Amino acid sequence: MSKQEFKILGTRPIRPDGLDKVTGKAMFGADKSATGMLHARILRSPHAHAEIISIDTSKAKALPGVKAVITGADFDDVENRWTRYTMQNCMAQGRALYDGHAIAAVAATSKKIAGAALKLIEVEYKILPHVTDVDEAMQPGAPLLHEGVKARKLGDDVSGNTVGYYSFGHGDVDAGFAKADEVIERRFKTAATHQGYIEPQACLADLGADGRGALWCTTQGHYMVRETCAEILGIDASQLRVTASEIGGGFGGKTTVFIEPVALKLSQKSGRPVKLVMSREEVFRATGPTMSASMDVKIGMGKDGKITAGHARLRYQGGAFPYNMVMMGAMSAFACYDLENVQSEGWDVMTNRPKMISYRAPGAPMAVYGVESVIDELCQKLGLDPIEVRLLNAAKEGTKSSYGPRFKAIGLVEALKAAKAHPHYSAPLPANTGRGVACGFWFNFGGQVSVSMAINTDGTVNLIEGNPDIGGSRASISMMAAEALGIPFERIRTIVGDTASVGFSDVTDGSRVTFAVGIATINAAKAAIRELCKRAAMIWEIDEDAVEWVDGTARPTGHNAGDFPPMSLAEIAATSGKTGGPIAGHHEGAPDKAGVSFGVHLVDLEVDPETGFTSIKRYTAFQDVGKAIHPAYVEGQIQGGAVQGIGWALNEEYIYGADGRLQNPGFLDYRIPVASDLPMIDAVIIEVPNPGHPYGVRGCGETAIVPPLAAVANGVAQAVGVRLFELPMSPPKILKAL
Amino acid sequence: MRYVVAKDSREVVDLLMEDKANLLLAGGTDVLVRMRLDERYPDRIIDIKKIPGVAEITEESGGFRIGAAVSGAQMGEHSQLKALWPGVVEAVELIGSTQVQGRATMAGNLCNGSPAADSVPAMLAAQAVARVEGPEGVSDQPVLALLDAPGQTKLGKAEFITSIFLPARPNLAGDAYLRFIPRTEMDIAVASAGVSLVLDEAGIVIEASVALGAVAPTAVMVSGAAQALIGTRLEAAPLQACAAACAAACSPIDDKRGTIEFRTKVAGVMACRAAITAYQRAGGQP
Incomplete structure (x- = not known):
């Protein structure tokens, strides 16, 4: 797909919800x-x-x-x-x-x-009797949450709490391991974390x-x-x-x-x-946190850094009811790599904890943490550069993904090359400091969508969409409408309609809104443009198809070209009452060509050898977003994902006592990072257009939470020379390991 | 619920003598949170902020008297107080956020009875003295003597603190407070240490006091750690002995904030680091 030229996309207009939010006028749930x-x-x-x-x-x-x-x-x-x-x-x-x-x-x-x-x-x-740990809950004889919901294909070696089993992959992993010069297998555990919406x-x-x-x-x-x-x-x-x-804030919660x-x-x-x-x-x-996990990851590598086989076994705990989210983890685990032999399996398990719900790239961060940690350890052992090894194995256009489909145009190689060339990667490292590298992946989704667009007689546009704006979509939707119609951004107001004012729309999740609502918006604009051209033809008394839409104006074309001066959207709209009534466009659909997105994160961190305290010194996140409609929001998404991942890696966890009660139900002892804990997260946007979207949009909200867990863990391993296999890597755990 | 603004200390004592669920309000940064969390249901809130002198810092015999309603922000902006007791001021300033600093008080931090209170180890190291008013009249009591158990102090019925006195000190003296938290702010000490030192002209420590927080049911004075520092210039061996004495003085709990092992180790680390800062503030060069 060739690079398109845009007038509005890629600029940074002032956010339309900003004033109401900073002045306290915005109405939230409790208002x-x-x-x-x-x-x-x-x-x-x-x-x-x-x-x-x-x-x-x-x-x-x-x-x-x-x-x-x-x-x-x-x-x-x-x-x-x-x-x-x-x-x-x-x-x-x-x-x-x-x-x-x-x-x-x-x-x-x-x-x-x-x-x-x-x-x-x-x-x-x-x-x-109760059970809150995933491995215990899978044991036959564990306290049972619900009868008759055990996944059908499973045997007596696991309890009835095991409600899902998934397996993805291809090739022959045993043959792949046999070919490897080095094979490492590790067991990892990660804690349940909360989205932390305020x-x-x-x-x-x-x-x-x-x-x-x-x-x-x-x-x-x-x-x-x-x-x-x-x-x-x-x-x-x-x-x-x-x-x-x-x-x-929602983040899936x-x-x-x-x-x-x-x-x-x-x-x-x-x-x-x-x-x-x-x-x-x-x-x-x-409410629902994300899953906690227990995982076994085995990877084989040749001396040259080529991965010969990868196998992941993921056991996720998702609380008190059946759910099916480990599938996402099993699909994501090895998605960054072009592998001949790969298998990932996942088990969904119930426990006496609150029912899980999505949290930004649900299921992926922990699986990728395991895989990226083992790859890092192999790189250390074989004396190989972690970015070179990832470049050698990176998935690219045409790669048969570890979960089945072949990738179309994707940007992992571009992101890795950008990371390698960035001054961060070659900056010197002081004592007690480590540099972690990790990749991450997320699918992004399409889904059902409805958009309704009205052209006002003063030349302005109202747009109603059905997806709550959790990350700047009103701005990006207005920008795409402005680009499609050829009018200024400021002339458009996008609102999120209630369920009685616009057609059905799927939940705002899966980084789908800019992609899917964007497509619906472009199609709604096309419908409105068709009507605008028709009205111009009526005024000029020429054929409808003898009118084209260029730069926000109707122009006569073909043998009528140049016969009439162009008419702007505002001019046509002004007389719409006399040419057939209000002009509008709408679109309902279910776009399904969302583009997968990859990220590469670099972190420098220092560990205090006397207290186990980890301090993040520098952080750079590279991500292919397809097309950044409003780059400031995109950078915000990348930064936000990185910060949540850093919290997951270092301090965040649901702590349950032996009595099965949650011991830290508050932001004091459930520690999300505070502003002073972090340097500015440097976000580097990579744009490899998604061929499935007219403007190349992939979606960007979730990928950035996937790499940080391993990036931080790999950094800690380098800083202190000891690797931890459990998250969070809170100071007591690091100090104990030293 | 009634809200009473007390005119003077006598009125507070009289109200406290009545058989009601009273809560004293100075900064209110603990009181209001507890009420919002449904943990406390007072019949009456007694606001002590309007008692004459209670919101002021006054110089007294070369030291400073800090009123019970003086906020952390007020202490942080008092240059002479900061010059004399920088460690106590930095401990108070670590409590909560900037917004909380505008209200939170050192006396309230003490009365809250938390073993992890930031200002308490610093006050212990400074040998601070609380002025207590009660049915029997006014008395001055070392802060150490008021420590009792988690969530409670040794203040008797109808007694309350009107001010805390930080004494005068010689030229070559310095104090410091350090705490360990898993973040960089907005958190509660997992282990903490307040250290106060006096040096001679040669840079030898001639007086020392070391106090630890969050490693026992109350903040504790560790005389062994202080003894280890006296007569030294904080060389490696005395610092090691100081850390060992701190570890020996710890009787922490295992909880969501830290393990026994972790707290015991880190308490000594905090004490040694605070000692080095105090030493430098006293003019010494370790």
Whole structure:
């Protein structure tokens, strides 16, 4: 695909949501209130696993100010088992499956009364044995989370908690290992980590006895919220109008519901609007973190650095319900490399922990951490340059990927070459300092999308899309619309419509929005342009197909060329009332040619040999994004991913006690990096266009969290001369290893 | 819940004598958080900030009296106080964020009773003295004598601190405070050390005190570590002996913030590093 020239793409206009956010005007999940509104609170299980013998809510109901109390018994069963798991995660039925699992909820005239009512609810539990570690949960005889959900192809050597098994690869790994000059096999463990979004889950629900409702909530996908809630509540999707608030971070964590069905049920029962806002402690105990993992990775390498075979066995723990995310890890593990012999297997396992949910490139960072660590160790052992070895093995156009498909044009080689040539890679290293290198991969997705575009009579454009803006999509969508229409960015306003104002759109996830909504926007613009040309033809009294659209104007073409001066979008729109009415364009579709994206990260870090404290000194991230529509947002995405990965590598973890209770449900002891912990992350954008998008967009949000775990681990190994095989590499663990 | 702004110390003592769930408010950086977390339900909040003198730093006998409502930011901006007790000031300034610094107080940090309180080891090393008001009147008590157990102090019923006194000191003196946290700020000490030294003209340590935080139920004075430093210029051997004495004085817990092994080792590292800084501040060249 040849390089295109753009007028607007690649510039850095001021973000359209900026002023409202910095002045506090922007409305987030907890910012909306309604007349007569009640406040809800949720009673949560203090036990990791317990049978709920009885729940007595009579005293709570009798408390003045309490308007509704619900338990799991208030929810009817649903047909779809995945929806049932979501429902039972929102409100336990029969058993409490993890510390923090919702048991009952109260709506009252104040938050304080609701809190007092929770203390009046009497729950009788029968405590059951629990399990929170993935390897223990896989053992036959481990406490069982659910009956009858074990993956079919598995034998008696694993417990019924093992709900998924996947295998990818090709070639003959044993033959490949036999050919290797060096084979290293290591076992790794990584902790469960939280997305760390600052805004807790919050909603305002209003559901009448007539089955009509409105829901305001912070989410990455309001259509998903609508359909899940409508199914759980037994109402028609058309009758529940869901509006996505501004979002204070999601990173995958807001791609499901935790509280919305509860608030709707309380509203239905009380006949009043109900506001429900999670506390930070509830966010940690009862929303979804990502999986923890236990992994075995074996790689064989020739003296020249050529990888002869790779085998990964990934065991992921995803909490108290069936899920299927290890597949992503198994697919990603070796995706960076062009391998003759490769196999990756994955097991999804349930434990007594909160149900997992996506977290930026879900499943990939831990798998790639294992693979990139072993490659680094092989490079050390064979005395090879880590970037040279990766270049030698890098996947490129035409490579049969480790998970099946052949890659189209991709940019890993370009990213590796950029890293090798960057001054960072050749800068001298002081004592106690190490330099880590690692690659990473993410698929990026397409999915269903709807866009509606209206041309206003003053020559401006309104655009409605159905995907919550979690990373700057309103800016990038307006930019792509401006590029397609040939008008200035400032003339366009893009909003995220509610579920009643634009067609269905999949959740904002998989780094899909700039790609998929972008395609829909370009197609909507094409539809509007066709109509604009038609109107111009009508005014000029020439044939419709004798008009072309150039630089934001209609021009006569063919034998009419030059007969009339060009008409701008504004001129045509101004008279639209007389030429057939409003001009608009829309597009609905499911684009599926998303382009995979690769990243290469370099980190310099220093380890204090007396305390085990790791300090990140320099960090450079290279990433192929296809086309950076708004480079400042793209750099922000790359920086954000790198920072989350650094936190995962160094300090972040869910800590469970022997009692199965979460010990660190707050940002004090769940340590995400603070600003002073980090240098400026230098983001280097590589642009190898995706042939599946008119402007070459791949998507950029997720890849950047994949390399840092191994990059930091490889840096620590070099700095202290000892390799750790467990994340996080918190100071006590590093000091112990020294 | 009632909110009472006390006019003077007497009123505070009288209110505290009443049988109510009272909470004293100076900076409020612990009180408000606890209330929001539903951990405390006071019947009455007694605001002590308006008591005359309680929000001021005053010079006294060559030292400084720090009112119980003086914020960390106020201490950090007081150049003479910083020159005399830089270690105490740096300890207070490590508490929380810039915003918290505008409210948080050293007396509140002490009264909170946390074994990991940043200012306490620094105050112990400085031999700070708290002025306590209570039903029996006013008394001056060494900070060390007020330490009791996690979450509590030895203050009696209806007693409260109105100020903390940091004494005068000779020319060749310096103090320092260091803590270990897994991040660079916004965190709680996993192990910490306050060290105060006085040198002679030859750069020999003639007086020393070493205190550790977060490694025992309360902050602790480690006289063995201080003894190891006296008579030396902080050469390798005395520093090693200091670290060993610190390790011996540790009785930490294993918890989510650190292991026993880690805290015991790092406490000595912090003490030695703080000692070197204190030594340099005293004019010594190690």
